[in-house]
Amino acid sequence: MSLLPSPSAPTGCNYTCKLYFDPKADQPSTGGYLITDEELRQKLANLIDTEERIQKASVYSNPLSSLQATNALLYHAFIVIETNDWWWSIEKNTEGITIQRSKNLKSVRDMYQRKKRTTGWTSLTSIRNNKTAQGGNTTISELINYVWRKDCVTNVYHVLSANCQGFAALVFDRIRSPHNDLMYFDEAADQQPSTTSIVAT
Template identity: 30%
Template sequence: MGIAASSSESSSWKSKVEFHEDNKSREYEHYQLTNCLLDALGHDEYIKHMKIYSCDIINPQDILSVFVFFPILYFVKHKFIVFQTNKWWYSLEKDNVYITIQRGKTEKTVKDQKKDTVRTACEEKTISFHKVSKNSISVHSLIHELNKKDALKIGYNLANRNCNHFVDDVLKWLPEITNNNKRASITLKEWHVGLENYLKNKQIKYDNPRRIFFVGTTCFPLSGGQVLEPTGASIVEQDHMITVLTMFNASGEFLLPRIVYPKERDNEIDRSGFDEASFYSVPDGWASVNSETFGSLFETLQTFVTNQRIGLPIILFVNGHSKDFKQQGIEFCEMNRMYLYDLFKNPTKFLQDPMTLAWQKAAKQWKNTNKRHTIPINKFTTVFSEAWKQFATLTNARNGFQEYSLLPRV
């Protein structure tokens, strides 16, 4: 259960989600749950069924602390959740340091051990609330609920915020998630009907591909002195992120990328490696991006539209987890006849998939040329500038819009 030795309130609590897969772990703070963590998890899947297990407290020191300070709780078990999708098995649990998510190919990999520690006396608990209706709850919706309920901000307390309480809370969320998903689980056809109604109400003609834009983000994890792949990278401890904001239209016209990075990395970022891009250093990485940053982003778009004689109005599709764009920029955009609209589900075909492929190719070429096994942070811009050349193509732009049937009929 992860008991703190000196008191019921844990001083070890990090306010982070730990994602463990293939013997490697990554850490995510609250602001990274609905973007970077979802990107790392990849394609969303429905949960087929869910089980509740209990086991002995994993850390022997925990057992001692329980016995010495709280002897009545000596026989308390660690409780955790195991669930299955079509492709994966997951475990979800809380201790005095993290909320931990494990993923593996078999139930055994997540049920019988936590990271490299074997669980003992593991048994399934019979709880009626853990039944999951078919196609009602997805992995991503569960992460969204962790974010919505501020699960990382609650902390850990032996008396009323331990592993058992966390499992009970998740079970209570299930009906709410199901109801939310029923309201949100529209088909692509229904989404298009909603878009058509919106365009009609705003009196926007959807006939010019130059006036149809996409805006999204890509997160590049930093670990120690290295830059890792934007998704699927195996790292031991994640320090911060470099976040790249990208905008382009259905005609394949790309705005130069905006690179946002933690201010503490100022001396490691070589801006000359991609001097055409715009750079923003912020105190705490992506969490500190403010209204000024977003306002200038849309001012840049307005300038681009004017200089390229694209004309107005324009429609700007936003990936589903980029709510910050809407909160900070919707007033400015509508005043200038630029209209934001959420895309259908997680648009990996627009940005994440082609960007990851371009980065992999550029990184491999740089490593081979320079006889290196990793990408140091001070070489990020050099490698990314090459990746950008491969990514920013008419084919990639049109493929993204085509995937969601968003190319205008002309």
């Protein structure tokens, strides 16, 4: 479900098929980076330490509207990740996928693209930590590869079949899997097929 109100929220007509990355969300804005699916792995690899290992991940939620009485049914879900050096958030809404990185937890937990996340007037409509899992087996690089392989960037937002909650569950389950360090990753399978013809002799 979308954090940002939009008349096209059910089908994601405003969906950009791009990922927005803010590498220093606690510092003056540099404008961030808009990254396409084709650029995702290479461009992020040039911007971050992809071998940084995930220590902990949490699923957070906040209300869609400040007028809600509770977050129980209608809420936006997102993931907050802790590594040795950074705090990260990753989430999906009607406009695309956003990754934020900061030295300060509040800059990714309480803010979305440098604006305060929607909250209500009571503790039932605050930003809430719904569950937490230890990481340790997954690197940022492996998580980015997983998001890429699942076509998360190009999979247009839909309120039922491809929403924020489903995306958060996908990322969280990948991080907390006890076997995630055993996942086989064949880089050659991700390369474009060669245009060179092989002639049998």
